[in-house]
Amino acid sequence: MLFSSIPFLFYFLPVTLLVYYLAPEKCKNFILLIASLIFYGWGEPRFVFALLGATILGFLFGLLIGKFEGTKWSLVFLLLSVSSSVGLLLYFKLGTFFPIGVSFYTFQLLSYTIDVYRKEVKPQKNFVILATYVSMFPQLIAGPIVRYQDIEMQLFSRKLHFSNISEGIRRFVLGLGKKVLIANALGELCEIFRASNEKSVAFFWLYAVSFMLHIYFDFSGYSDMAIGLGKMLGFDFLENFNYPYISRSIAEFWRRWHISLGSWFRDYVYIPLGGNRVSKARWIFNIAVVWFLTGFWHGAAWNFIVWGMMFAVLLLLEKLVYGEWLKKSKVFSHAYVLLMVLLSFVIFNATDLREAADYIAAMFGFGAYPLISDEFVFYLKNFGMLLLVGTIGATPLPARLMGWMKGRASLEKGVNLLEISGLLVLFVLVTAYLVDGSFNPFLYFRF
């Protein structure tokens, strides 16, 4: 089920929240589990079995790792757990059908069993609690990757306050607006470009910029919705985005983009491999492994691998060659990050490497395309305002403005009223777009 759909917003969500709020404390996890399974099974019911199977394995391995703590059997069961999770992921990644969210929930299960082995968390003896954690519908299908240790306490006891619920609604509605009003429209522009027979150099650039904003608003919008829903249910998930496009280096970009994935690879792959406290050759190898896996996590296709390895190369260059130099010029460092990320997403969104190469060549005038076309001019005018809204919205400016207004005692009352009416108007607008529209896929469901 999509968050940005009428069935979710007007049927599933109100019914689930009503039952959840009215239920006694001890029943809340069970209700959340059932709701999550309905949510997941809504699209493809058969994949619920894959989810439950993976969770049962994670649950059993967690218990066995804990039971044989300190013995070699603990490591054996950890390896079996990792193999089964990775095997399941590989099976689906390389296979013909792909259950949505499998990349996210297998990584959550991996982090759980590894943390049990590392004695960072105790094995969960209650299957309902572990299953609730793995299948929790706010973050089940497109993240953020929530670690068991981060919400372990909340799984046992969580307090619902008006302030949390209100903040959750705010985040959810803002995320919904980002997705439905901005990401979908920019996605439509990308589709128009792909179908166009009148491409031009300028149109290739317009496509690249549109996709760069589209993927940010699509994915960060989803994360906002997930975090917001979590708050409405009494959970606090970690942030997944922090204005990545204002970064001044690729290293900084990855500290701001898909934070939960980056930190997962750091903690469960990079550091166990030795991180940077090894020889230079080994360190380069470690970087390469992490970024190969990051690319592969997004899909078993060469464009994703090249996309991941491109970041490995850029990170190494920053560390070894021009990292210090980047710090000297604000303008250049921003332009460098934006250009590299823009090109990386052209590779990311290509159907294959050939298309990626053709698109990038065309952007720099190495294709048989005119500089400008009527279609480019028309679509620039048609989507110009949206691109402007998207560009400003991808920076901290709107949040800073809101913070500034809230910081003024004289404005606070008006701002709060404005916030309520603004969110309601936004929700009504989203409803209008959903009732009218059909272009609504989430990009990160395929990962």
Place this chain on the structure above:
Amino acid sequence: MSEKMKNRILPLVMALFIGGMCLVSVFTPDKEYSNAERRRLAEMPELSVETLMNGSFMKDFESYTMDQFPLRETFRSIKASAELSLFGKKTVNGYYAVEESISKLEYPMNTQMLNNAVNKFDYLYETYLLPENIKPYLVMVPDKNYYLAENNGYLSMDYGELFSYVTEAAPYMKNIKIEDLLSAEDYYLTDTHWRQEKIIDVAERIAEQMGTKLCDSYVENKLKEPFYGVYFYQSALGSSPDELIYLTSDVLDKCIVTYYDYGTPKEGDLYNLKKAAGNDAYEIFLSGSAPIVSIENPEALTSKELIIFRDSFGSSLAPLLVSGYEKITLVDIRYVQSSSVGEFVDFADCDVLFLYSTMLLNNSGALR
């Protein structure tokens, strides 16, 4: 309003809106048909183990909730307004309005569809016309975008290229150009079609090029119902309704109109005024979509017959050609197989006209 108050009011406001819409949606009786979109609305799908397991229930339920959503048309209008005013878009779902005239982008030129149309024409020519040594005429009716799009900064097909493409692909037809006789005002504000009262000169040119003289004078009759055309509802852009005028004359009053639905002849009206209050008032012209219709003119001063292969633009034009012919037969190969036309139509010694809008030529998938 304090932060504490805001934290209490926001959930309440959202709960009222979402819960309210949910309850209204559940307790409002379902609608079967949307006049606005001219289609049947989705119904509550059947709930069974099979439909649940194969996922069809979920898919159909989503369509059902979208179709039956309360105040659906209001929400569609809100979206259209937001697109235009808030995001400065020039089109909404491909529709645009110039002053009050609504149109839909027809872009780009689709050579595959043009070839498909020409292939159908080739078949009709080789099967029915060539054996009778008939050289047919071709009229390509420019759609509204020809006059509205390019001049107002919207994407526009190269109509010159389209006209040349079709005429070169079907060299056996004599092309009659009419685009210089029309302007945007000759089309309804809210619909795709041309206004019958504005195309008398078009009919005269076609008749003249086919060697026929028209001799009729018309009386304008105005429908009392306002006419909301197909674009009015589809676009949700809003516009004043049109006035629909149809032309009558002594000659037209005496015509005998026969509809060959499913092959069975049935007499009917030239202007079916029962359609005036229906979903599409343009259907008053020859009752809208029909596979084969004949118009016999008992007052004719000639024994010439005309066969028109046509789309809906022909419905309002054909009556204006009646005074030049003893009989006009209209064939719409969207509703009858090209291979079956010979069962109902005798082509011997007839004039033959292909009359199609550029919109249909560029989207010819429905031709059979």
